Amino acid sequence: MRNNRKRISRKTTNQHAVAHYGADILCSKEHKRCDKFIQHGDTTVRKHTTSVACMAVAIARKTHLKFDYQAMIRGALLHDYFLYDWHEPHHGLHGYTHASLALKNAAQDFAISPIEADVIKKHMWPLNIKPPRYREAMIVTIADKICSAKEVFGKPIYNKKVEEILNEYK
Ligand SMILES: [Fe+2]
Numbered sequence: 001m002r003n004n005r006k007r008i009s010r011k012t013t014n015q016h017a018v019a020h021y022g023a024d025i026l027c028s029k030e031h032k033r034c035d036k037f038i039q040h041g042d043t044t045v046r047k048h049t050t051s052v053a054c055m056a057v058a059i060a061r062k063t064h065l066k067f068d069y070q071a072m073i074r075g076a077l078l079h080d081y082f083l084y085d086w087h088e089p090h091h092g093l094h095g096y097t098h099a100s101l102a103l104k105n106a107a108q109d110f111a112i113s114p115i116e117a118d119v120i121k122k123h124m125w126p127l128n129i130k131p132p133r134y135r136e137a138m139i140v141t142i143a144d145k146i147c148s149a150k151e152v153f154g155k156p157i158y159n160k161k162v163e164e165i166l167n168e169y170k
């Protein structure tokens with residue numbers, strides 16, 4: 001596997017990193033389908049995944065380690081690509097099953113790298129027992145929990161920045 005890990009220049013904002021590395025996913029009609037489904041509160045899956053990508057970049061930069069930012073951002077944008085309304089009662093096992101389904105859907109619609117697959121498949125760790133293999137996946141699982149908690153309590157994180165990113169890719 002090619003090592004694409006690096007640090008992002010200080011001049012690049014988290015928001016611009018997400019818009020840049022996630023461009024092809026963000027502008028795809030497939031990812032736009034995620035706007036039809038609510039994740040938590042009144043945050044759609046498209047907004048949720050974009051905010052998780054921003055949060056993952058913010059956390060990764062704080063570590064001063066090198067990351068494959070492209071894979072981490074693309075994986076974050078697709079980590080909840082399950083494409084149904086999980087609030088419907090027959091999706092009772094959603095918490096356990098959606099990561100695998102998201103990966104299956106993502107692999108059908110996009111070219112997915114091994115790191116991206118790990119980000120998507122392992123993001124529900126420790127609920128899904130197998131831990132992340134790559135540091136990019138570990139960061140996304142942390143970012144997902146922070147963003148999800150904020151959304152549940154009606155205070156979605158990066159709301160304005162996420163809207164600015166998504167307005168670019170309407
Ligand atoms: Fe999820």
Ligand SMILES: [Fe+2]
Nearest residue numbers: 048079080144
């Ligand atoms: Fe999520």
